[in-house]
Amino acid sequence: MANVNQEDIFESLKQDVLNSNLDEINKNKMLKNILHLQSQEINIMITGATGSGKSSTINALFDADVAKVGIGVDPETMDIQKYTLKNLILWDSPGLGDGKEADTRHAKNIINKLAECDANGNALIDLVLVILDGSTRDLGTSYELINSVIIPNLGPNKADRILVAINQCDVAMKGQHWNHAANKPDAVLTKFLDEKVQSVRRRIREGTGVDTEPIYYSAGYKESEYEKQNPYNLSKLLYYIIQHTPKEKRLAYVDNISKKPEVWRDNDDLKDYSTEIKKSWGQTIRDCASKGAEIGGDIGGIFGRTGRAVGKVIGGAAGAVYGFFKGLFS
Template identity: 65%
Template sequence: MKKESIFEAMENDIINAKIDEVEKNKLLKNVMRMKEQKINIMITGTTGCGKSSTINALFDTEVAKVGVGVDPETMEIEKYELDNLILWDTPGLGDGKEADNRHAKNIIKKLAEVDNKGNALIDLVLVILDGSSRDLGTSYELINNVIIPNLGEDKENRILVAINQADMAMKGRNWDFNENKPNDKLKEFLEEKVRSVKNRIYEGTGVSVEPIYYSAGYKEEGEVQNRPYNLSKLLYYIVKATPANKRVVYVDNINSDESMWKDDDELLDYGKETRQSVFDSIVEGASEGADVGERIGGIFGTAGKKVGRIIGGAIGAVVGFLGGIFG
């Protein structure tokens, strides 16, 4: 049985709400407009950086429709469609100059594409670095010479740099496998790597980025999925970098396995921050032009709990996403 989508939940909540028909119609039209929004994310990096494991950890890719670009020149860029969330997975760089040049041209071509409103097609570029590698030269070439120069306006808000395989950053040493987190020595090493990456990109482009480190975990055939680390933080950064009017699209496509989101650096409650960010998007998008005021919180009871349950696990379901925001 197919699960109810966030939009179906919103529509049901609106239909059953005790408000007049004029306001119901306004809200329903707004939800219809929200349903038409699409998010396009490009995921890129060097060969072996863990793009596939990151995609599989973050999103419900088992339901994805897989295809390729319609333009023969970009056929090597794989396209994953998860309802209105579209992922563009580029080939890994670092396998030879000729191949890298071809891949770079394809990336530039894709970044130049616009949607039917004339806006850039790609909302966000997620660049994944290999935290286990000491040589990030190819990654800097990709970021400084290919990605950033072709992002157009608002560069800083359209790129996210994430350092994967944090657990292998010191050849697996100093990782607490029982607690699934770095010890103090490794944490210091990773934080220095973050600073180094940030400085190197700024020196090369003048663009300030805020890299994060994480581990996507891995799943060998027939084996249990290793728990990721800082995946909830990565999701938070992705959602935060997404235009507010599109954030609700993530809800139906996020990996619903609660164990994937358990371990992080605890600097923030990333699940709570993500829920609030998505919910703010729902409230703003659905209530635009409607005279419902603070009652919007009472309207989206079912949909609000759905947001909390999927993104925040049991806490979101128990506390109730809407109750936390609207009191």
């Protein structure tokens, strides 16, 4: 699972600082800031009904076959599972819909997890990613989960700490109107999905007063070498996850996300997500790594090597563009 060849973003940042022509004082300030960034852990709870695609989503985003993908109707995940990927920690948590007794247990587990604090006394869970099954009309148990279990237990800044993502958008109209060749929805399905997003948003707002920004995507699937489909809007999902992550913690994803370019390729055209993702990492490096150090504005020059590595991480075309890193900080 762990990829030994992968670039470690923090080691790379440190090397860049050591190789720069800054004086010792400023080098030390920068190294201290990088150590601080490196110590940041991010904890994400991923929840949703059985079969909504929690495991598939985890595996697609992080290219780690950590989570078992279900084949039958029985829930694969009976209780909260913890996956540790360096300083990114995922809590794969069953949602509701498995019967009264199981639901009570699941709700209790989620509430307890949301009440946990980290060593600094802050809430342990930075973000709850709720996955809805876009292929079903009946989202009743998902609203129950969001409106009655998660949101009331989220503490302050609720909208920042929940991301609602509608999966399986490819089969939202029973597989019709999905353009398999282009791996994207046609105009009819796009309209249907946009309406679904609005109705989910409305139901949550009516139930809780919290205004969320749901998105739709497909985690894709792989039955065999011949029967597989790449994800759709996975870059968009990652972009939204990063936007919902405190700035200091955003680098925790860099070394962990999938290195397969094809999983990030197909997205809607509303934004250039891979560029936006790289920009937000660049922002974290710019705003956090050089805090208190006098570097004469030359951050692009200092972190040139890391910039190229980060550019390659997401595998998109922009990663290959030479000199891209300077743009990262503009």
